[in-house]
Amino acid sequence: MADILRIDGISKDFYGLKALTDVSLEVKDDEIFGIIGPNGAGKTTLFNVISGFDSPTAGKVHFHNKEMTGKGITDYSIAGMARTFQNIRVFGEMTVLENLMVGMHNSIKTGLLGIALGTRKEKQAEKDAVAGCMEILEYLKIGYLANEYAANLSYGYQRKVEIGRALASFPQLILLDEPSAGMNEQETMELMELIRGIRDRGPAIIVIEHNIKFIMNLCHRIAVLNFGALLSMGLPAEIRNNPQVIEAYLGKEED
Amino acid sequence: MFLQHLVNALSVGSVYALLAIGYNMVYGILEQLNFAHGDVYAVGCFVVYSLIFSGVNPFLAIGCGMLTGFLLNVLVERFAYRPLRGAGRIAPTISAVGIAYIMRNVIQLVWGAETYPFDLGILKVSSFKVGGVMIGTLQIYILVIALTLMLLISLALKYTKWGQAIICISQSIPTASLMGIPVNRVIAIIYGLGAVLGVIGGVLFCSYYQFIFIGIGFSYGTMKAWMASIWGGIGSLKGAVMGAMVLGLTEVLISAYVSSIYRDLFVWAIFIIFILIRPKGLFPAQVAEKI
Amino acid sequence: MNQNKMKKLLPLAVLGIAVATMPLYITNSYALKIICNVMLYSIITLSINLIVGFCGQLDFGRAAFAGLGAYFSAIMFTKVGVPFIAAFIGGGVFAALCGAMLGMLCRYTSFDYLTLITIGFGEIVRRIFLNWQSVTNGSFGMSTQRPSFFGVTLKSHQSMFYFSLVLLVISYIVIRRITRSKMGRAFQAIRDDPIAAAYTGIHVPNYKVICFTVGSFFTGIAGAAMAHYTMFTAPTNYTTDESLIMLQMAILGGLGSLPGSIIGTIILVVGPEISRSFYQYRLLFMGVLMVALMLFAPNGLFGRHGIKDQLVAYYRRIRGKTAKGGGNNG
Numbered sequence: 001m002a003d004i005l006r007i008d009g010i011s012k013d014f015y016g017l018k019a020l021t022d023v024s025l026e027v028k029d030d031e032i033f034g035i036i037g038p039n040g041a042g043k044t045t046l047f048n049v050i051s052g053f054d055s056p057t058a059g060k061v062h063f064h065n066k067e068m069t070g071k072g073i074t075d076y077s078i079a080g081m082a083r084t085f086q087n088i089r090v091f092g093e094m095t096v097l098e099n100l101m102v103g104m105h106n107s108i109k110t111g112l113l114g115i116a117l118g119t120r121k122e123k124q125a126e127k128d129a130v131a132g133c134m135e136i137l138e139y140l141k142i143g144y145l146a147n148e149y150a151a152n153l154s155y156g157y158q159r160k161v162e163i164g165r166a167l168a169s170f171p172q173l174i175l176l177d178e179p180s181a182g183m184n185e186q187e188t189m190e191l192m193e194l195i196r197g198i199r200d201r202g203p204a205i206i207v208i209e210h211n212i213k214f215i216m217n218l219c220h221r222i223a224v225l226n227f228g229a230l231l232s233m234g235l236p237a238e239i240r241n242n243p244q245v246i247e248a249y250l251g252k253e254e255d
Numbered sequence: 256m257f258l259q260h261l262v263n264a265l266s267v268g269s270v271y272a273l274l275a276i277g278y279n280m281v282y283g284i285l286e287q288l289n290f291a292h293g294d295v296y297a298v299g300c301f302v303v304y305s306l307i308f309s310g311v312n313p314f315l316a317i318g319c320g321m322l323t324g325f326l327l328n329v330l331v332e333r334f335a336y337r338p339l340r341g342a343g344r345i346a347p348t349i350s351a352v353g354i355a356y357i358m359r360n361v362i363q364l365v366w367g368a369e370t371y372p373f374d375l376g377i378l379k380v381s382s383f384k385v386g387g388v389m390i391g392t393l394q395i396y397i398l399v400i401a402l403t404l405m406l407l408i409s410l411a412l413k414y415t416k417w418g419q420a421i422i423c424i425s426q427s428i429p430t431a432s433l434m435g436i437p438v439n440r441v442i443a444i445i446y447g448l449g450a451v452l453g454v455i456g457g458v459l460f461c462s463y464y465q466f467i468f469i470g471i472g473f474s475y476g477t478m479k480a481w482m483a484s485i486w487g488g489i490g491s492l493k494g495a496v497m498g499a500m501v502l503g504l505t506e507v508l509i510s511a512y513v514s515s516i517y518r519d520l521f522v523w524a525i526f527i528i529f530i531l532i533r534p535k536g537l538f539p540a541q542v543a544e545k546i
Numbered sequence: 547m548n549q550n551k552m553k554k555l556l557p558l559a560v561l562g563i564a565v566a567t568m569p570l571y572i573t574n575s576y577a578l579k580i581i582c583n584v585m586l587y588s589i590i591t592l593s594i595n596l597i598v599g600f601c602g603q604l605d606f607g608r609a610a611f612a613g614l615g616a617y618f619s620a621i622m623f624t625k626v627g628v629p630f631i632a633a634f635i636g637g638g639v640f641a642a643l644c645g646a647m648l649g650m651l652c653r654y655t656s657f658d659y660l661t662l663i664t665i666g667f668g669e670i671v672r673r674i675f676l677n678w679q680s681v682t683n684g685s686f687g688m689s690t691q692r693p694s695f696f697g698v699t700l701k702s703h704q705s706m707f708y709f710s711l712v713l714l715v716i717s718y719i720v721i722r723r724i725t726r727s728k729m730g731r732a733f734q735a736i737r738d739d740p741i742a743a744a745y746t747g748i749h750v751p752n753y754k755v756i757c758f759t760v761g762s763f764f765t766g767i768a769g770a771a772m773a774h775y776t777m778f779t780a781p782t783n784y785t786t787d788e789s790l791i792m793l794q795m796a797i798l799g800g801l802g803s804l805p806g807s808i809i810g811t812i813i814l815v816v817g818p819e820i821s822r823s824f825y826q827y828r829l830l831f832m833g834v835l836m837v838a839l840m841l842f843a844p845n846g847l848f849g850r851h852g853i854k855d856q857l858v859a860y861y862r863r864i865r866g867k868t869a870k871g872g873g874n875n876g
Contacts, residue, residue: 343844516677
């Protein structure tokens with residue numbers, strides 16, 4: 001039950017616009033953590049800072065108890081963090097299987113010489129990687145799409161490919177940015193089950209969402225952002241009843 | 256001596272500024288390397304040349320050249336660029352390369368690949384001395400024309416409806432279109448104006464150096480405009496002008512003090528180093544990348 | 547090997563035998579020269595396909611690297627007296643190192659600036675060829691000799707044919723292996739979405755350097771081979787215009803398709819030879835081709851959704867219509 005991620009006093013300015021102000025929180029390595037807040041509250045910016053896309057103007061980021069502030073995306077990825085995006089980012093001109101193989105990039109141990117000479121070791125490494133990716137695809141129930149080009153798939157399937165690609169890097173923490181966007185009731189329920197299943201398999205998960213019912217039912221703890229600042233953090237029941245949160249965000253929401 | 260170089264640099268820089276503004280307007284809005292910028296306005300310059308050669312009134316000739324450039328670029332935009340507007344980065348760039356080649360071949364077929372003497376016949380090319388520095392009247396004309404045009408354009412961008420439309424489009428084409436801005440028409444006019452500025456710049460360039468040839472399009476137009484726009488900052492008019500002046504100054508100074516043979520090599524090297532240190536130029540627009 | 551694989555390999559085997567025995571039935575030395583040119587240019591096209599097609603880096607300065615390989619090999623072999631194989635491979639390695647340099651310059655630059663840097667790099671390299679008279683002989687060009695190793699000099703067109711063929715086959719196999727490996731996938735990921743690629747743990751700047759390095763090795767080797775074939779090299783062979791022609795071959799064939807690169811090269815090398823009298827319309831033709839390709843078939847002949855795919859789909863649609871009695875699509 002250790003902290004897998006801890007951020008202290010994170011602030012982020014963009015040419016004078018204060019996107020985040022003094023945000024601190026920790027995420028345990030066995031929980032599903034939710035982040036909610038009105039549009040423009042800074043949720044995606046927080047993800048960007050946590051994962052190395054942006055460096056914070058102030059504050060520190062600790063991942064696996066190691067300070068990672070200022071490091072780049074690739075460093076965070078190698079350290080065991082994976083992410084999906086609000087506007088899905090799959091590799092359109094590659095097949096679904098290839099997308100996941102890219103996710104497995106750092107686990108495949110081959111070098112230029114082995115590739116050029118076509119050694120048995122290289123061929124075996126590829127075979128193992130394909131097997132591993134197919135297993136993930138089967139788990140996500142899209143094994144039959146393995147050779148489809150990602151650009152041809154519908155939104156929902158692309159979302160699954162993104163998640164599969166994240167899983168293929170065997171992360172200890174996955175950041176999901178609005179995964180249920182555009183999904184209907186049924187698909188959202190399936191997604192909830194999927195996320196729970198993933199959490200059971202290993203990685204901790206942080207989810208940004210607008211769907212309140214989704215977050216309340218799924219997450220162990222929730223943080224609420226408003227105007228770039230942390231408004232409240234705690235168990236779903238606490239958040240639900242916090243008057244400040246209700247006023248800022250949940251006020252007009254029907255439950 | 257240095258002051259003399261400064262004066263020369265101002266002239267060279269002003270011409271480059273005109274070429275750069277025309278180029279920067281297109282790039283700043285559509286973020287597309289308009290590879291064909293130079294070669295299109297070169298056609299316009301050659302039209303001016305032919306008309307003057309046949310004795311047409313110089314001002315009329317220049318007007319025709321400007322019109323030719325305008326129409327050409329509008330046509331090119333309509334048929335070779337607009338269909339590719341959403342098709343990634345590679346396709347529009349290659350298409351522009353194709354247009355550049357077509358224009359160059361047209362010039363070659365109609366006028367030929369030699370160098371021809373160019374003289375507008377209206378500018379009394381005389382010069383006078385001011386404190387030891389030789390200043391040509393042509394140089395003064397160039398500076399005045401360039402500054403006037405730059406002023407007009409920056410005023411137009413700020414205070415006219417068209418100018419505001421251009422700025423909107425440079426931020427987001429779909430949004431501008433939803434706001435009722437006739438995006439296609441505005442973009443067509445931008446391309447057209449870019450060519451017009453290019454023709455003016457090209458004509459001034461040819462008058463200054465007294466020749467015209469097929470290469471004034473790409474080597475002197477597109478390439479220089481790139482460098483000036485990138486040094487000065489993409490998306491800012493001020494940047495394009497400053498970049499052009501800096502480019503002019505660098506060329507003249509290196510030619511004078513370092514080596515005129517290796518001049519281009521040094522300029523390119525400085526260019527590359529500059530891109531590495533300050534990729535967004537001296538006066539970049541301040542927009543953060545979003546994902 | 548099962549039946550299906552044999553069916554696929556048979557036409558390839560026939561083609562292979564036909565190509566390998568070409569010098570036996572094509573005796574016209576002019577024709578052989580063109581074929582050798584095609585094979586060596588194909589290597590360059592393949593390298594462009596790797597850099598531009600698979601990795602998405604729009605490089606407008608490839609010709610310079612052919613020049614780097616050519617000059618290095620020529621100077622080492624002819625002037626310095628290094629044994630051919632060392633000089634030749636050295637040319638490739640030298641070009642690769644310069645490619646690494648270019649890659650370093652481009653590590654953090656985005657699309658358009660990158661293209662401009664490649665143009666600038668190419669221009670600088672060409673001007674060095676032109677002006678470093680003591681080493682490169684400047685604008686007069688440099689003469690060199692045919693390959694000679696193990697006591698044998700490849701004097702005949704036939705021997706050069708096999709030399710080029712072997713080079714092409716090796717290059718093709720290696721590049722193909724690269725595209726199907728983790729490295730190739732990393733390149734494609736960078737092409738499709740550099741940010742998402744970084745998020746999967748790919749060090750994008752480093753891979754860009756690797757891409758330029760590996761690609762430039764092949765460009766350099768091909769350039770060196772060409773120089774030793776014609777026994778001459780000059781700066782005019784390595785202009786930006788030349789780079790654009792090479793890029794054209796890759797685009798016409800279809801970025802992302804290795805067989806396409808070869809077909810594209812064949813068309814753009816043999817084509818001008820057939821209609822030499824139209825030299826003055828060359829730029830016009832190429833320009834129209836470029837614009838037309840971008841408008842109607844940006845993926846060229848064999849790329850994804852390229853001309854071949856479109857034709858096949860059209861054919862299938864027609865077939866489907868007649869099979870179902872015309873008109874109704876089930």
